[in-house]
Amino acid sequence: MDDRERHAAGMKIRREVLGSAHVDQAEAVKTSFSEPFQDFITRYAWGEIWARPGLPRQTRSLITLAMMVALNRGDEFRMHVRAALNNKVSREEIQETLLQTAIYCGLPAANAAFHIAQEVFAEMDAAK
Numbered sequence: 001m002d003d004r005e006r007h008a009a010g011m012k013i014r015r016e017v018l019g020s021a022h023v024d025q026a027e028a029v030k031t032s033f034s035e036p037f038q039d040f041i042t043r044y045a046w047g048e049i050w051a052r053p054g055l056p057r058q059t060r061s062l063i064t065l066a067m068m069v070a071l072n073r074g075d076e077f078r079m080h081v082r083a084a085l086n087n088k089v090s091r092e093e094i095q096e097t098l099l100q101t102a103i104y105c106g107l108p109a110a111n112a113a114f115h116i117a118q119e120v121f122a123e124m125d126a127a128k
Contacts, residue, residue: 003043006043006044006047006048007039007042007043007047008047009046009047009051010041010042010043010044010045010046010047010048010050010051011023011042011046011047013046013047013050013051014041014042014046014050016086017046017050017057017061017083017086017087018079018082018083018086019082019083019086022079022082026038057087057088058084058087058088058089058093060087061080061083061084061087061089062084062089062093062094062097064080064083064084065077065080065081065084065094065097065098065101065113066097066100066101066104066105068080068113069098069101069105069109069110069112069113070101070104070105070109072109072112074112074116077113077116077117078116078119078120081094081116081117081120081121082120082124085120085124091121094117095117098110098113098114098117101113
């Protein structure tokens with residue numbers, strides 16, 4: 001697979017996982033400065049790693065959530081809560097993942113993640 005094909009595959013997966021509205025927004029604000037980074041993310045995060053057959057998307061989503069808690073990346077965590085729900089991860093599975101992070105990442109990190117997840121759930125419920 002060449003870079004063009006990897007980018008196309010990555011963009012397809014990125015849209016499926018994050019939603020077209022999110023991807024369209026990221027593309028709309030892309031500048032000549034940020035374009036190489038957006039291309040890199042699309043080709044390698046989405047077109048290479050998320051495209052691999054070794055783990056289902058639900059598992060990848062839960063791993064990603066746990067890593068965002070560990071790294072204290074609230075904005076990315078918020079985005080990936082939505083992505084996990086798009087990937088058919090249940091709220092209960094997200095809850096269990098966050099409980100696991102409380103032990104291995106620390107209570108303050110998990111507490112912040114629980115608050116963010118609840119906000120995302122409320123936003124999504126209100127949008128229904």
